[in-house]
Amino acid sequence: MKTLKVFRSLVKDAMLEVTHGNRAYHIWMAVLSFIMLFGMYNYSIQLDEGLSATGMTDRVSWGLYISNFTFLVGVAAAAVMLVLPAYVLKNVDFKQAVLIGEGLAVAALLMCLAFVVADMGGPARLWHMIPGIGVFNFPNSMLAWDVIVLNGYLFINITIPLYILMMRYQGKTPNPKVYIPGVFLSVFWAVGIHMVTAFLYQGLQARPFWNNALLGPRFLASAFAAGPALIIIVLAIIRKFTSFKVPDTTIKKISMIVTVAAQINLIMLISELFKEFYAPTHHSISAVYLFFGLNGKTALLPWIWTSISLNVIATIALTFHKIRNNLKILYVLCGMLFVAIWIEKGFGLIVPGFIPGPWGKIAEYTPTFVEISVTLGIWAMGAFIFTILAKTGIAVELGQRVYKKK
Amino acid sequence: MSNENKKWFSLNLNRSKKTDSCGCGNNSGSCSDQKEKDGYDQIMDVPMDRRAAFKKITAGFLIGAGAVNSSCSVISGDESKEKANIEWEEYFKGNYKLMTNEEKDKTVDRLTRSYELRTGKNLSMSSKDAEEDVLFGYAFNISKCQGYMDCVNACVEENNQDRATEMQYIRIHEMDEGKGFNFEESDDNYYHEVPADGHFYMGTQCFHCDNPPCVEVCPVQATWKEKDGIVVIDYDWCIGCRYCMAACPYDGRRFNWKTPEVPEKEVNKKQHYLGNRLRKKGVMEKCTFCIQRSREGQNPACVEACPTGSRTFGNLLDPKSNIRWILDNKKVFRLKEDLGTEPKFWYYMD
Ligand code: SF4
Numbered sequence: 071m072k073t074l075k076v077f078r079s080l081v082k083d084a085m086l087e088v089t090h091g092n093r094a095y096h097i098w099m100a101v102l103s104f105i106m107l108f109g110m111y112n113y114s115i116q117l118d119e120g121l122s123a124t125g126m127t128d129r130v131s132w133g134l135y136i137s138n139f140t141f142l143v144g145v146a147a148a149a150v151m152l153v154l155p156a157y158v159l160k161n162v163d164f165k166q167a168v169l170i171g172e173g174l175a176v177a178a179l180l181m182c183l184a185f186v187v188a189d190m191g192g193p194a195r196l197w198h199m200i201p202g203i204g205v206f207n208f209p210n211s212m213l214a215w216d217v218i219v220l221n222g223y224l225f226i227n228i229t230i231p232l233y234i235l236m237m238r239y240q241g242k243t244p245n246p247k248v249y250i251p252g253v254f255l256s257v258f259w260a261v262g263i264h265m266v267t268a269f270l271y272q273g274l275q276a277r278p279f280w281n282n283a284l285l286g287p288r289f290l291a292s293a294f295a296a297g298p299a300l301i302i303i304v305l306a307i308i309r310k311f312t313s314f315k316v317p318d319t320t321i322k323k324i325s326m327i328v329t330v331a332a333q334i335n336l337i338m339l340i341s342e343l344f345k346e347f348y349a350p351t352h353h354s355i356s357a358v359y360l361f362f363g364l365n366g367k368t369a370l371l372p373w374i375w376t377s378i379s380l381n382v383i384a385t386i387a388l389t390f391h392k393i394r395n396n397l398k399i400l401y402v403l404c405g406m407l408f409v410a411i412w413i414e415k416g417f418g419l420i421v422p423g424f425i426p427g428p429w430g431k432i433a434e435y436t437p438t439f440v441e442i443s444v445t446l447g448i449w450a451m452g453a454f455i456f457t458i459l460a461k462t463g464i465a466v467e468l469g470q471r472v473y474k475k476k
Numbered sequence: 477m478s479n480e481n482k483k484w485f486s487l488n489l490n491r492s493k494k495t496d497s498c499g500c501g502n503n504s505g506s507c508s509d510q511k512e513k514d515g516y517d518q519i520m521d522v523p524m525d526r527r528a529a530f531k532k533i534t535a536g537f538l539i540g541a542g543a544v545n546s547s548c549s550v551i552s553g554d555e556s557k558e559k560a561n562i563e564w565e566e567y568f569k570g571n572y573k574l575m576t577n578e579e580k581d582k583t584v585d586r587l588t589r590s591y592e593l594r595t596g597k598n599l600s601m602s603s604k605d606a607e608e609d610v611l612f613g614y615a616f617n618i619s620k621c622q623g624y625m626d627c628v629n630a631c632v633e634e635n636n637q638d639r640a641t642e643m644q645y646i647r648i649h650e651m652d653e654g655k656g657f658n659f660e661e662s663d664d665n666y667y668h669e670v671p672a673d674g675h676f677y678m679g680t681q682c683f684h685c686d687n688p689p690c691v692e693v694c695p696v697q698a699t700w701k702e703k704d705g706i707v708v709i710d711y712d713w714c715i716g717c718r719y720c721m722a723a724c725p726y727d728g729r730r731f732n733w734k735t736p737e738v739p740e741k742e743v744n745k746k747q748h749y750l751g752n753r754l755r756k757k758g759v760m761e762k763c764t765f766c767i768q769r770s771r772e773g774q775n776p777a778c779v780e781a782c783p784t785g786s787r788t789f790g791n792l793l794d795p796k797s798n799i800r801w802i803l804d805n806k807k808v809f810r811l812k813e814d815l816g817t818e819p820k821f822w823y824y825m826d
Contacts, residue, residue: 120757122733131718131731191716191758198696198715203530205571205697213695213719275815276689276725428727430660
């Protein structure tokens with residue numbers, strides 16, 4: 071009963087917190103709300119007309135939505151990997167990063183789910199998936215696995231920070247015996263969500279471009295580069311705009327993780343390219359399309375080459391301590407890496423899987439305005455959710471909002 | 477089917493063959509002949525009850541919100557009331573595979589009645605189950621096909637496919653003679669007089685694999701293999717995720733990107749629940765070997781329409797069928813056999 075009362079008070083305080091802020095904060099939230107509304111309006115068009123409002127066709131049947139979904143699963147997984155050093159190794163540096171990381175994970179997961187729903191042909195029939203009242207094709211379908219692991223992960227990532235915040239809110243110290251097992255679970259789970267999402271593609275013998283044993287590990291490597299890179303950028307912003315203290319060493323430690331992951335990712339990329347182009351087989355044709363275009367169809371070329379150049383430049387630069395330890399440059403490099411991996415794990419992965427089609431047909435895919443607007447709307451929603459979570463979390467952490475016993 | 481019955485080469489990929497021939501992996505619903513319930517059946521029945529509860533709860537919410545005025549109000553006409561009722565029941569019905577015969581009859585009644593209410597016309601819809609000792613297969617004679625595409629047109633008419641986007645289940649690939657089966661360079665969208673010089677033709681469609689990858693991946697079991705080997709989709713259960721489409725190595729599946737349009741005059745009124753009944757937007761569909769015909773002992777529309785006799789359809793378990801004669805006497809092959817999907821669709825040449 072008491073917990074409930076504390077929770078109610080926390081929610082009330084959170085409401086107060088998120089509705090108050092300086093001018094920049096209000097503008098930021100207003101802009102996000104506007105983009106969200108615009109995305110919702112476009113989604114209503116899509117609901118009305120069906121998925122023909124998007125650029126997807128029978129030939130390329132997954133596009134921008136699933137690309138973003140795939141990428142964001144990685145972000146969600148990586149955000150939590152920072153939890154381990156902070157809570158278990160008692161590495162104080164990471165503590166602040168963790169709160170942000172878990173908030174980021176929650177926001178990314180909600181975006182994932184939103185992207186999946188946006189991609190459905192019959193969102194009204196989604197209850198067919200609910201175990202118990204629908205029919206759930208478990209364990210055969212990897213999508214069923216994915217639904218389970220994503221929702222489970224969301225649950226874990228809401229409960230742990232909530233527990234910690236609740237304790238802090240009451241001025242108590244969180245009991246490690248309560249949350250450490252949860253932290254361990256979430257770390258394993260983070261690897262799990264990413265592997266399962268990779269298996270979703272990897273398990274399709276029909277699509278040689280995805281049917282590749284390296285896909286899962288590469289997902290992990292790229293996620294551990296992109297996720298923490300995003301965290302660094304977010305921490306930099308928070309440091310600038312709030313009184314929340316993030317020491318330089320925290321950011322530098324995270325940049326180590328980014329660097330190592332980016333290096334591994336690059337090695338795997340080279341291995342993949344070698345396999346596809348040293349002795350090209352019939353199955354390399356999607357890779358040829360992606361990197362060089364086929365029969366004059368070259369829609370993906372600018373994207374993938376941008377991605378590769380950004381990736382290579384950022385990874386090489388990060389490798390040098392001197393460059394990496396200059397924070398201004400580090401932020402830029404993290405931004406580059408983030409964009410590079412967004413292209414590579416999104417567009418660069420999903421679309422070529424369908425091109426050429428099973429009978430060699432090359433039909434290209436271009437997202438429509440509706441599709442892009444919905445996508446932007448969902449990203450805005452993610453940023454909105456994250457801002458709310460982070461603002462409340464920081465206020466509680468800093469002791470600005472505390473539970474007042476009446 | 478047991479292995480003795482199998483008359484074709486199959487890859488031994490160390491897959492443990494399920495003993496029941498039905499791909500759905502359970503013995504309930506359309507795949508059941510036993511009257512008695514086994515344990516699994518009873519478990520699978522639970523969802524139906526839970527769904528009833530779910531339905532009631534939702535109804536409670538909606539009535540609270542005043543959203544079901546039309547179906548509850550006394551003012552609106554009987555017909556619109558009935559329509560709303562049908563929509564309501566249809567929305568909450570279960571997966572066809574798990575329905576009892578009674579439930580199947582009910583949904584068929586609702587669907588025909590709703591069509592009548594909408595258009596004033598009657599249609600007949602069947603929910604006929606697979607027959608014993610039947611396993612359908614198909615053979616295609618590459619030497620005979622001239623690319624006339626009569627099969628494609630017959631298929632579109634028979635199966636009520638969307639006319640606006642010209643959805644077609646069958647693709648005819650025009651290939652260059654002397655280049656062999658080179659799908660990459662073939663053209664599946666030609667508009668010229670056939671047979672064109674120096675070309676040969678080959679048709680593809682859903683191959684009704686014995687080991688269908690699309691069925692495995694569907695998160696809600698909206699698609700499955702029937703006892704007679706036909707891979708079907710429950711259009712009302714599909715949530716439109718298109719995972720099955722990504723999983724199909726043969727480009728056999730089609731998606732309704734928008735509401736399909738078939739002029740009322742052209743609607744084929746002889747329908748089957750799992751076959752050519754009218755679809756809605758956002759669901760998957762594909763060739764069903766014209767289940768509304770084949771289960772009545774007829775040939776699929778494409779076989780009937782083919783002017784050259786390139787197409788043969790029949791029961792693989794009947795030793796006297798034409799298809800068996802072809803498998804026994806011709807040098808047959810299948811496409812992408814290395815994937816282990818075991819299509820029930822063979823090609824051969826004279
Ligand atoms: S599109 Fe429909 S049939 Fe295909 S996998 Fe998704 S729910 Fe199943």
